[in-house]
Amino acid sequence: MSSPPVRPALRERYDRRQQEVVDQAARVFAQRGYHATSIDDLIEATGLTRGGLYHYIGSKQDLLFRIHEELLEPLLERAREILSADADPETHLRALVREWVAHVERHRDHMLVFDQERRTVEEEPRWAEVRRARKDFEDLLAGVLDRGRREGIFAMADPQLTLLALLGMVNYLPQWYTPRGRLDADGIAAGYCDALLDGIRVR
């Protein structure tokens, strides 16, 4: 990767094209998988040549890193905003899940890559930042559940298991969600929250 241009007039275009490369890469990685995607596949997807591509990226792995970065930071920020507002745990939970599902909807490709490469991310030290962001988000969710429990709004035999169930539900979303589906993000989020809060048993 050549260093970004110094001339202001070019800097904007460079950033825009780099962004485009990352997004296209996310699309192809999501479809084919990161390792199964070759540089030639990326060439085809971006319309650049080998040399042109490497003008905008440092390496293939660098691309994977950017995808994760773009994905987690904004979500984490939004989650913190939501929790900083005064509200009861149920409201917080619903808002959090709604934002999260909407994020999945908007960045489905990124999310698929995120899921697929979970193990890659878990190994090397370079990914510590990404792991941390993921952990932080999960802690925020855990916090809401715990507050609900302390306030007597929620009750669960095993709060940790409940959190894992919720994580599973939403992390599975990118596998089946399609923009042309019957439900939109809000509908899915509401449905998930209803299921989690009230269950399905008739009383």
Next chain:
Amino acid sequence: MSSPPVRPALRERYDRRQQEVVDQAARVFAQRGYHATSIDDLIEATGLTRGGLYHYIGSKQDLLFRIHEELLEPLLERAREILSADADPETHLRALVREWVAHVERHRDHMLVFDQERRTVEEEPRWAEVRRARKDFEDLLAGVLDRGRREGIFAMADPQLTLLALLGMVNYLPQWYTPRGRLDADGIAAGYCDALLDGIRVR
């Protein structure tokens, strides 16, 4: 891959070693990912040489196929057994989830590969059988939920979404389950079912 030996005494050893190769492969694939695992990695894991390895397998992809096959067929069979017994929907559901979670526990590596290579499996026609088995299992679950709804035991605004929530919960399991954890398979299955059936809201 050479054809299996004809003599019964050798056939057994051959099958046993082939099984061992598949299991070791599952372990390495689960850890590193299928594409990121090289033949040399498999050599190291199995203790065989290149020639020895290819004596027992047709190709790397063949290995992936066997892993899927081993995983889904027995689960599907057990699920059908469970459902063939007379019982109310809740009992069926709980038994199904218990068996499923136990299966994840026993074949965690296989399951991780299964999750990781979901996209590979979705594309090529060769994998139709695997896709079909997965679909069949999901249909069995859907059937139980639907029967519960028709009998007035369960109620959910969106049965399909409920199924997807359940699938997400359990499919996420291999990501965090460890045999040395606080909960065993039965505990996890029960916890999941409790959450799904009754929710967490205090009434």
Next chain:
DNA sequence: GAACTTAGACCGTTCGTTCGGTATAAGTTA
């Protein structure tokens, strides 16, 4: 000695990456 297993050198291919080059646009100077 026939059936089976293993060894490891070797094959062609594809991989991610580099690099020297050229065309052009931006910025500078006169």
Next chain:
DNA sequence: TAACTTATACCGAACGAACGGTCTAAGTTC
């Protein structure tokens, strides 16, 4: 504003390494 300089954009051939897979011959077991 014309001439000049330089930063940048992009290209594509070439690279060494690593890939999955094959092959033949030697070894082992029945």
